[in-house]
Amino acid sequence: xxxxxxxxxxxxxxxxxxxxxxxxxxxxxxxxxxxxxxxxxxxxxxxxxxxxxxxxxxxxxxxxxxxxxxxxxxxxxxxxxxxxxxxxxxxxxxxxxxxxxxxxxxxxxxxxxxxxxxxxxxxxxxxxxxxxxxxxxxxxxxxxxxxxxxxxxxxxxxxxxxxxxxxxxxxxxxxxxxxxxxxxxxxxxxxxxxxxxxxxxxxxxxxxxxxxxxxxxxxxxxxxxxxxxxxxxxxxxxxxxxxxxxxxxxxxxxxxxxxxxxxxxxxxxxxxxxxxxxxxxxxxxxxxxxxxxxxxxxxxxxxxxxxxxxxxxxxxxxxxxxxxxxxxxxxxxxxxxxxxxxx
Amino acid sequence: xxxxxxxxxxxxxxxxxxxxxxxxxxxxxxxxxxxxxxxxxxxxxxxxxxxxxxxxxxxxxxxxxxxxxxxxxxxxxxxxxxxxxxxxxxxxxxxxxxxxxxxxxxxxxxxxxxxxxxxxxxxxxxxxxxxxxxxxxxxxxxxxxxxxxxxxxxxxxxxxxxxxxxxxxxxxxxxxxxxxxxxxxxxxxxxxxxxxxxxxxxxxxxxxxxxxxxxxxxxxxxxxxxxxxxxxxxxxxxxxxxxxxxxxxxxxxxxxxxxxxxxxxxxxxxxxxxxxxxxxxxxxxxxxxxxxxxxxxxxxxxxxxxxxxxxxxxxxxxxxxxxxxxxxxxxxxxxxxxxxxxx
Numbered sequence: 001x002x003x004x005x006x007x008x009x010x011x012x013x014x015x016x017x018x019x020x021x022x023x024x025x026x027x028x029x030x031x032x033x034x035x036x037x038x039x040x041x042x043x044x045x046x047x048x049x050x051x052x053x054x055x056x057x058x059x060x061x062x063x064x065x066x067x068x069x070x071x072x073x074x075x076x077x078x079x080x081x082x083x084x085x086x087x088x089x090x091x092x093x094x095x096x097x098x099x100x101x102x103x104x105x106x107x108x109x110x111x112x113x114x115x116x117x118x119x120x121x122x123x124x125x126x127x128x129x130x131x132x133x134x135x136x137x138x139x140x141x142x143x144x145x146x147x148x149x150x151x152x153x154x155x156x157x158x159x160x161x162x163x164x165x166x167x168x169x170x171x172x173x174x175x176x177x178x179x180x181x182x183x184x185x186x187x188x189x190x191x192x193x194x195x196x197x198x199x200x201x202x203x204x205x206x207x208x209x210x211x212x213x214x215x216x217x218x219x220x221x222x223x224x225x226x227x228x229x230x231x232x233x234x235x236x237x238x239x240x241x242x243x244x245x246x247x248x249x250x251x252x253x254x255x256x257x258x259x260x261x262x263x264x265x266x267x268x269x270x271x272x273x274x275x276x277x278x279x280x281x282x283x284x285x286x287x288x289x290x291x292x293x294x295x296x297x298x299x300x301x302x303x304x305x306x307x308x309x310x311x312x313x314x315x316x317x318x319x320x321x322x323x324x325x326x327x328x329x330x331x332x333x334x335x336x337x338x339x340x341x342x343x
Numbered sequence: 344x345x346x347x348x349x350x351x352x353x354x355x356x357x358x359x360x361x362x363x364x365x366x367x368x369x370x371x372x373x374x375x376x377x378x379x380x381x382x383x384x385x386x387x388x389x390x391x392x393x394x395x396x397x398x399x400x401x402x403x404x405x406x407x408x409x410x411x412x413x414x415x416x417x418x419x420x421x422x423x424x425x426x427x428x429x430x431x432x433x434x435x436x437x438x439x440x441x442x443x444x445x446x447x448x449x450x451x452x453x454x455x456x457x458x459x460x461x462x463x464x465x466x467x468x469x470x471x472x473x474x475x476x477x478x479x480x481x482x483x484x485x486x487x488x489x490x491x492x493x494x495x496x497x498x499x500x501x502x503x504x505x506x507x508x509x510x511x512x513x514x515x516x517x518x519x520x521x522x523x524x525x526x527x528x529x530x531x532x533x534x535x536x537x538x539x540x541x542x543x544x545x546x547x548x549x550x551x552x553x554x555x556x557x558x559x560x561x562x563x564x565x566x567x568x569x570x571x572x573x574x575x576x577x578x579x580x581x582x583x584x585x586x587x588x589x590x591x592x593x594x595x596x597x598x599x600x601x602x603x604x605x606x607x608x609x610x611x612x613x614x615x616x617x618x619x620x621x622x623x624x625x626x627x628x629x630x631x632x633x634x635x636x637x638x639x640x641x642x643x644x645x646x647x648x649x650x651x652x653x654x655x656x657x658x659x660x661x662x663x664x665x666x667x668x669x670x671x672x673x674x675x676x677x678x679x680x681x682x683x684x685x686x
Contacts, residue, residue: 044506046513102475105448106468125449125512128471132445133505135475139482139498148486151494155482162476163387169468170389 017337018060021069021330028068028086029061035090039137050122050130054097062226063096063197064089070201070215073327077204084204087145091154092197094138099161099193101131106165149203157196164188173253175263175279182257183224186231191223198222214321218331221315225338228308231256232301235292247288253278257307261300262291270294305339312339360680361403364412364673371411371429372404378433382480393465393473397440405569406439406540407432413544413558416670420547427547430488434497435540437481442504442536444474449508492546500539507531516596518606518622525598526567529574534566541565557664561674564658568681571651574599575644578635590631596621600650604643605634613637648682655682 022029033055040051071077071085104117105124119127135158142151168185171177198219202212234249235258249256255278263274273290277283295301312335322328365372376398383394414420414428447460448467462470478501485494511528514520541562545555577592578601592599598621606617616633620626638644655678665671 042506042509044510044513046509047506099475102471106471124467126509128445128449129505129508129512132442132478133502133509135478136498136501136505139494140502143491143494143498146491148489148491151482151486155479155486158479159476159483162472162479163385163390165472166385166389166469166476167387169472170387 017330017333018062018065018341021065021334022061024327024330025065025068025072028072028089029065031083031086032061032064032068032089032093035086036093039090039094039141040134042133046122046126047130047133050118050126051097051134053118053121054100061093063193064093066194066197066219066222067092067200069327069331070198070218071204072201073322073325073331074202074205074207074211074215076201084145085201087141088150088200088204089197091138091141091145092193092200094134094141095154095158095161096193098131098135098138099165099189101127101134103165105131106169147203150200153196153199153203157192160188160192164190164192168254171255173279173281174255175260175274177255177260179257179260182255182260185255186224186227187220190227190230191220194223194226195219211321214318218315218318221311221318222335222338225308225311225315225335228257228304228311229339229341232258232304232308234258235295236301247291250277250288250291251283253281257304258295258300259291261303262295262298265298265300266294309339312336360673360676361405361408361684364408364677365404367670367673368408368411368415371415371432372408374426374429375404375407375411375432375436378429379436382433382437382484383477385476389465389469390473390476393461393469394440394477396461396464397443404436406536407436409537409540409562409565410435410543412670412674413541413561414547415544416665416668416674417545417548417550417554417558419544427488428544430484431493431543431547432540434481434484434488435536435543437477437484438497438501438504439536441474441478441481442508442532444470444477446508448474449512490546493543496539496542496546500535503531503535507533507535511597514598516622516624517598518603518617520598520603522600522603525600525603528598529567529570530563533570533573534563537566537569538562554664557661561658561661564654564661565678565681568651568654568658568678571600571647571654572682572684575601575647575651577601578638579644590634593620593631593634594626596624600647601638601643602634604646605638605641608641608643609637652682655679 036055037052040048040055042048067089068085076082076085101118104119105127118130122130138154139151142154164185164187167181168189171181171185195216196219199212199216202215231249234246234256236246248254250259259274259278263271263278266274273287273294277287277291315338316332316335319328319331379398380395383391383398385391410432411428419425419428444461447462448470461473465473481497482494485497507528507530510524511532514524514528538559539562542555542559545558574592577589577599579589591597593602602617602621606614606621609617616630616637620630620634658681659675659678662671662674
């Protein structure tokens, strides 16, 4: 793998982990993609049009992959076959897509996965309403699946996501935000759905509570790691490679760990810089470059990634109750991928 | 009642119908209001703050009243008591409130129920996210209630509402919209929740399918009538009395029955006026007055209200399977109120 990964044009070794997991679950993932397309159908043409814009933009299907992988890890389906994991993986992706659509409206984003965001193409109004549709459709599919336990897990996750997003809004521009508060935000807005997606796998296979809890923990820690890396990349990413605008968080005055660390470590002049650009939101074109310099100077990216690595390690440890298998090893590799992606 | 209603300062006879229904269900309605406040609690302070803004603004609680009234009409709860109707009435109000929050963002409204709208006070971002929270919380409460049938009815209603709203967006500024298409919009955006709110009452009381269907029909027809009147009032209402800005629909280029009728009946010069103001969205300050004149000239308000009256009558007829009772009479009176409110 190391030799292959050094050849230009071939996937990076770390990205291989996700590709490998998807490969192991290819039939399930293809079925999930078909379910996603089938269930976003509506007589109202704009709904599948807008939804297809997001589907066409790709995305890694990381969250539905967690549902599929955890269901399989728990031995679902039994010898009788069964496709509930496929339907619920589609639900998880719908909830995720709905939050993306609403996020982009909230953030006024112009780019998503390297393409123009849905709100930029179709307008904020359509993005809000199609997000609502996908959210409702996800619940319809869960109801059709028929498990109140699954409904409880995913409706709680949906409420927690919204709470995390509102909390993020409340901490915006606020340099007095504590690291604990920041972690509360990312646990809500990102990790809660990772946790629910993974936990649902154990529910489907009717595994004991301890295994359900282990997979929920796995998803939670993985989600925290994932968001920490995302927040680091916003001050480090190659825009073209990642399909993400560098400096989005900075321009929005979003409080993330790189900023909190650089602010805490800065001298009076540096703190004044952050207070002007993040707290007061007064920015000039040259400010992003200076922010990147200050963040690099204080090792804030490295510190954020270190924190991410520790959560990714905790995610891998949470898989301990499960017997060694190629699938378990693939999930552990995804924990590693999460920390090393995008570079 | 007729005498009282003619005295200035006292409630209009038609409004009395809703007050009377609320009075008959006072204990249930008070419990519902308490449930609403209790369940919008969140450690994220902005959520109850914003939600309270809407609760403080009042609102008639028409949709939860339908759930409460229909449950009681069906004999729920039995001699053992029971409070599921209260919890589900709160769910219905949460779904309604979530759609209001998102509507106001979509419409960029400044007023709601006579007060500054939530988006005007708290911003579009918070309105989108708190709407998402209330929607998720509604599903959490339904899951706690535990009826998959109720979940199916309300999740389908939620999807239909979103479809209706998207369809409305797609018909905006389009004078070629047919009356059938317009009716499809209002069935989705308004009547679907009325229908679901009423139907849930029969489900709670475990009534036969025919009664469930009758109450769904009652709610659907009442909701269509309600929206038709709303659309008429937008070209006729006294802003202060109704807590609504007159001409909102006109300014947004919304396609409603008064406009469709006035456009269809207009001469070449009048059609050019509608094409400029509604289709092209080019409006001057004097245009609203001219729109009101044209709509009045062609009897488009009267035609819209006549159509509303026919749907309100159909709603009353749908209650035929239920034995005569003060509650049934109160619901029939609400059908009448719906047509005569606001004037």
